Amino acid sequence: MNAYESCCMQEITGETLRPGGFTLTQKAINFCKLTREHNVLDLGCGRGASIEYLHKEYQIRAVGIDASKQLLQTAKAKNPYAQIIFAKADALPFFGGSFQAVFAECTLSLMDNLDEVLNEAYRVLRLNGWFIISDVYAKNPKALHKLKNFSLNSCLRGLHDLTLLQEELEKRGFEVLLLEDYSHFLKELMVKIIFSHGSMSSFWGKTMVEPNQLCCSFEESLRECKPGYFMVIARKRGDKNG
Numbered sequence: 001m002n003a004y005e006s007c008c009m010q011e012i013t014g015e016t017l018r019p020g021g022f023t024l025t026q027k028a029i030n031f032c033k034l035t036r037e038h039n040v041l042d043l044g045c046g047r048g049a050s051i052e053y054l055h056k057e058y059q060i061r062a063v064g065i066d067a068s069k070q071l072l073q074t075a076k077a078k079n080p081y082a083q084i085i086f087a088k089a090d091a092l093p094f095f096g097g098s099f100q101a102v103f104a105e106c107t108l109s110l111m112d113n114l115d116e117v118l119n120e121a122y123r124v125l126r127l128n129g130w131f132i133i134s135d136v137y138a139k140n141p142k143a144l145h146k147l148k149n150f151s152l153n154s155c156l157r158g159l160h161d162l163t164l165l166q167e168e169l170e171k172r173g174f175e176v177l178l179l180e181d182y183s184h185f186l187k188e189l190m191v192k193i194i195f196s197h198g199s200m201s202s203f204w205g206k207t208m209v210e211p212n213q214l215c216c217s218f219e220e221s222l223r224e225c226k227p228g229y230f231m232v233i234a235r236k237r238g239d240k241n242g
């Protein structure tokens with residue numbers, strides 16, 4: 001069981017499976033001036049909440065991909081007319097230059113093959129296309145190695161090192177135009193978890209297969225990393241040298 005597939009998580013986060021709900025989605029749409037004329041991909045669309053939101057609020061018909069058959073069922077039921085595909089983000093079933101915007105909302109931190117995922121996002125975007133990432137990061141990246149020993153599948157195990165992520169984006173030919181901290185959304189989510197489950201340990205215990213392995217030591221390592229939440233908006237430059 002992945003944490004984001006558990007009903008505990010869905011009860012807490014509501015429609016979306018991420019901190020902050022649609023606030024950052026809306027901010028990104030305004031920043032990039034996205035309209036119904038644009039082709040948009042939702043990378044790791046989960047239960048299809050953003051696809052529904054984009055359509056209802058902006059008449060944007062986004063395409064979604066996800067690697068969870070369970071979550072895709074809900075996404076398809078919620079968005080019967082949208083193109084929603086079972087696929088992994090490191091091997092996208094689209095031609096190069098298919099999209100003007102790619103959203104990755106709290107998904108990259110869960111992906112093993114991040115190098116290839118970034119290559120794929122770059123490939124499927126048109127020139128000047130937008131890569132919109134919101135996700136968890138470590139304010140103390142020096143402690144990140146401590147999380148690698150845990151086998152749980154939660155985005156909090158994959159906190160980004162923001163300096164590294166920025167370097168990886170720029171190396172590929174993206175230009176980072178916005179980088180903002182939204183850690184208060186992660187805090188709000190954690191407070192909700194503690195209210196409904198008593199403590200973070202109790203939540204991990206309910207969502208993980210091997211709770212004994214985790215809980216205290218995972219929480220300790222996590223605390224050392226000082227988790228935060230961010231949004232990056234990067235643009236695909238004309239060529240890799242700018």
Ligand SMILES: C[S@@+](CC[C@H](N)C(=O)[O-])C[C@H]1O[C@@H](n2cnc3c(N)ncnc32)[C@H](O)[C@@H]1O
Pocket residue numbers: 004015016017018043044045046047048049050065066067068071087088089090104105106107110111112155
């Ligand atoms: C925390 S959920 C976020 C879902 C959605 N973006 C949202 O905000 O509601 C992370 C999503 O990433 C998907 N995911 C994880 N690894 C993936 C991969 N390699 N390729 C595609 N999707 C993946 C999961 O199945 C899950 O739906």
